Amino acid sequence: MFKDERIVSVRAYIVEPVESPPAVDDADLPEEVMNWRRQKVANPMTKYPEFRDDRTAGIGAGAMRQVYVIAESASGHVGIGSTSGGVAAAAIIELHLAQMVEGESVFAHERLWDRMFHSTIAYGRKGVVLHAISAVDIAIWDLHGKITETPVYSLLGGKTAEGIDVYGTGPSPSAIHRLGFWGAKLPLTWGPSEGADGFRRNIARAEAAREAVGDDFPLLYDCWMALDVDYAVRLAWALEPLGFRWIEEPLMPDDYAGHAELRRRMPPRMQLTSGEHEYTARGHDLLARSGVDILQPDPQWCGGITEMRRIAAVVAAAGKRIIPHVGGQYSYHFLASQPNAFLAEFPVMAGRGDQISSQHEPLLRGEALPVNGRICVGEAPGFGLELDDSIALLRPITPAWADRR
Numbered sequence: 001m002f003k004d005e006r007i008v009s010v011r012a013y014i015v016e017p018v019e020s021p022p023a024v025d026d027a028d029l030p031e032e033v034m035n036w037r038r039q040k041v042a043n044p045m046t047k048y049p050e051f052r053d054d055r056t057a058g059i060g061a062g063a064m065r066q067v068y069v070i071a072e073s074a075s076g077h078v079g080i081g082s083t084s085g086g087v088a089a090a091a092i093i094e095l096h097l098a099q100m101v102e103g104e105s106v107f108a109h110e111r112l113w114d115r116m117f118h119s120t121i122a123y124g125r126k127g128v129v130l131h132a133i134s135a136v137d138i139a140i141w142d143l144h145g146k147i148t149e150t151p152v153y154s155l156l157g158g159k160t161a162e163g164i165d166v167y168g169t170g171p172s173p174s175a176i177h178r179l180g181f182w183g184a185k186l187p188l189t190w191g192p193s194e195g196a197d198g199f200r201r202n203i204a205r206a207e208a209a210r211e212a213v214g215d216d217f218p219l220l221y222d223c224w225m226a227l228d229v230d231y232a233v234r235l236a237w238a239l240e241p242l243g244f245r246w247i248e249e250p251l252m253p254d255d256y257a258g259h260a261e262l263r264r265r266m267p268p269r270m271q272l273t274s275g276e277h278e279y280t281a282r283g284h285d286l287l288a289r290s291g292v293d294i295l296q297p298d299p300q301w302c303g304g305i306t307e308m309r310r311i312a313a314v315v316a317a318a319g320k321r322i323i324p325h326v327g328g329q330y331s332y333h334f335l336a337s338q339p340n341a342f343l344a345e346f347p348v349m350a351g352r353g354d355q356i357s358s359q360h361e362p363l364l365r366g367e368a369l370p371v372n373g374r375i376c377v378g379e380a381p382g383f384g385l386e387l388d389d390s391i392a393l394l395r396p397i398t399p400a401w402a403d404r405r
Helices: 031-037 055-059 086-101 109-119 128-148 173-178 192-213 229-242 256-265 281-289 304-317 328-336
Strands: 007-015 066-073 078-084 164-169 184-187 219-222 244-248 271-274 344-347
Touching: 007 086, 007 128, 066 086, 066 128, 078 086, 078 128, 086 109, 086 128, 109 128, 109 304, 128 304, 164 328, 173 184, 173 192, 184 192, 192 219, 192 229, 219 229, 229 244, 229 256, 256 271, 256 281, 281 304, 304 328, 328 344
Parallel strands: 164 184, 164 344, 184 219, 219 244, 244 271
Antiparallel strands: 007 066, 066 078
16 A cells, blocks of 8 residues: 655754753751752762762763654654663764665665674663664654554554553652553652661651552652662661562663572562663563563664564563553553553653653653543654654764765
8 A cells, every 4th residue: 555665854952951940949858858859869870979869960861861863754754762871872873874775665664674783783772872773763763654644552453442541750659640641650869878877767768658558559760770689688677568560671681690689588479670771672581581471672672673673572471461661652661552551651750740741841742641540642643743843953973974875
């Protein structure tokens, strides 16, 4: 029905910085919201005192800057993808990946992914290279949907359910509870380097969260690769009487032996989750075989929708389940097509951690938002996201440089 459309252009952009809105008065904020605002979150850099109170400084704000890919077909259709990685990701996209996909069929997802992955193998396999591949892959899926006037979930096999439950991640579990989410995930604030007092404060935070939401509301703790096995074991046993459902990403993702030991020593009823900072299906397979119960690939980091399909296959074969790390509209379309999907993540970060706002704004409009704790994607083609033409875009890699590739 559709001719074999070719990709004629792949370009990477960042949003031009805009003046930040006036800061909200922090004088009366609860401690957990204030810590979240100033990015005091336990992480792998917490061991360094100079980064202990500001995660952004430790991981590099520029490295997390959002990059947008615009892929155009010969017929003039446009697909949009995004990732983090800043100028580094934009350079990989324009100076390398573009030449792997331009001139190729829009519909050849496996071929295009294979060309991108194997052509970058000398300096890739994980990290910012996979971020860049993810954005291009997502843009191509969106382009496919726009050309065929089909939602991506239909391209992936069709809806398996009309909606999916959503848990909220943010500093205020009580606010998330009031907003109607399935459950709430709170960030671990103090890392092992902050000693016994930090551990006690983490448990006190968990106790306060449980008291605020009642006995039946699911609570989760996100540890963001900040812990060692012994600390994670003590944390899990301290949380178990409070009814926490899981501890998330307590160890570095490729510490497979550590995950196996942790799973053996932690409470059997509590689940162990990880995979946000893992990338391809091979890594998620190894995590699953190390005792991780729920895998959490991010479609904007793991290689895009094409690799998400492979991850879902290996995870299912291991008898485990997937709950993507955030991912916005990209995750919703993927989950809508999966028969075993049961939960999505939504960050509740606006206001004082008590407001629902789009993850894709300001540049992209059309995201499905949770209503009464569930998300339902619509019938718009592609991912259903459209560019806001009023937002200025910058192309950090100049045409002169891109033409040298």
